[in-house]
Amino acid sequence: MKALTLACAAVLLSGCGAGDRAADTTDTTMQQAAEQADSKLDATLGAIEPGVEWTHGVTTTGSCDVSRRRVVMTVISRERVGSLLGLVQRSWEKAGYRIKSVNRDEEFPAIYAQSPDGFGIALTVGAKRQVFFEATTPCVKPSDVASPTTPPHGPAYNHPVPRPNVHSDFWS
Numbered sequence: 001m002k003a004l005t006l007a008c009a010a011v012l013l014s015g016c017g018a019g020d021r022a023a024d025t026t027d028t029t030m031q032q033a034a035e036q037a038d039s040k041l042d043a044t045l046g047a048i049e050p051g052v053e054w055t056h057g058v059t060t061t062g063s064c065d066v067s068r069r070r071v072v073m074t075v076i077s078r079e080r081v082g083s084l085l086g087l088v089q090r091s092w093e094k095a096g097y098r099i100k101s102v103n104r105d106e107e108f109p110a111i112y113a114q115s116p117d118g119f120g121i122a123l124t125v126g127a128k129r130q131v132f133f134e135a136t137t138p139c140v141k142p143s144d145v146a147s148p149t150t151p152p153h154g155p156a157y158n159h160p161v162p163r164p165n166v167h168s169d170f171w172s
Contacts, residue, residue: 028140028141033066036119047091051153056148064140072133073154076125085111089102092111097115099111
């Protein structure tokens with residue numbers, strides 16, 4: 001329960017909140033911020049070597065923020081989960097991200113960070129060790145938001161996305 005509480009707190013801290021309202025005066029639109037979130041997710045997934053297959057998760061919008069998601073379709077073995085989390089955390093730190101919280105739960109670990117420009121980014125591990133990435137924009141100027149243009153690394157799935165189903169000689 002304590003781990004769940006910490007994880008929930010980290011999610012609340014990583015997105016758009018009352019303290020972010022000052023960003024409303026920027027010229028950045030929700031679409032532009034969504035594209036920046038996509039770029040951060042591209043860089044994160046690009047840092048994973050060997051690479052994993054992933055597909056887009058659901059995009060959600062708030063009154064002034066956007067969340068983009070990616071779902072890893074590569075099966076991650078119990079023995080490799082820690083390696084994946086460490087690799088991603090180091091890549092975020094190298095990019096100047098501040099690690100806000102780490103959930104060290106053995107079954108459902110997670111890392112929550114914030115980019116220097118105020119984007120929240122998270123890696124969470126769910127059931128069957130399926131890995132999820134989410135990037136949340138700061139509060140920006142409202143606009144329409146199009147679907148991501150980055151093609152998935154592997155098949156595109158309609159929602160709901162299935163459990164991991166791609167074998168990797170390294171990760172699986």
